Amino acid sequence: MYFFESNICTGHQRGSIEVICGSMFSGKTEELLRRLKRAKIAKQKVEIFKPCIDTRYSETEVVSHDNNAIISTPVESSQNILLMAGDVDVIGIDEAQFFDSGITDVCNTLAEQGYRVIVAGLDMDFRGNPFGPMPALMAIADDVTKEHAVCVRCGAPAYISHRTVAGEKQVLLGETDKYEPICRCCYSKEKQKGKKD
Secondary structure, three states, rough: OOOOHOHHHHHHHHOOEEEEEOOOOOOOOHHHHHHHHHHOOOOOOOOEEEEEEOOOOOOOOEEEOOOOOEEEEOOOOOOHHHHHHOOEEEEEOOOHHHOOOOHHHHHHHHOOOOEEEEEEEEEEOOOEEEOOOOOOOOOHEEEEEEEOOEEEOOOOOOOEEEOOOOOOOOOOOOOOEEEEOOHHHHHHHHHHHHHHO
């Protein structure tokens, strides 16, 4: 049981920020959905947001790779979350790496107002660089969980979402058709191979 699942402290609601990070296919969204479902079982009111850009499975649902889903509110910018956060106890935010840098202040404000905020997102892009606002969110979080996929080449814990198609843009929506989770060692070999090509 997570310490943050108990959201009552000395008679008033305690806010918190939890970050779930890792590579693609590591179960980040699955863990986000699991925590939100537990909150619902505890009779807490839940609201979940996602960036409008994420339309891979659904425009209005957050969907895990295992096809578990929950209705969500797509938003254009992080400020919309502040405007739309209503009478709830727990706020979930998926694919946080796609939000603007203001998401950090939004999460802080929500936590200060007593909300339990649960954020999921990629901590690194396909080059292994920190992705968007995720480093700042991890720094201000009360709790950070790093999930690991399995390297599709050797079975070790995956380190990165390796892009398997051409393209240098940081944001390229896709699934197994464009990315594979691989470990640090296999990624290093891939980079060496790229230098020779």
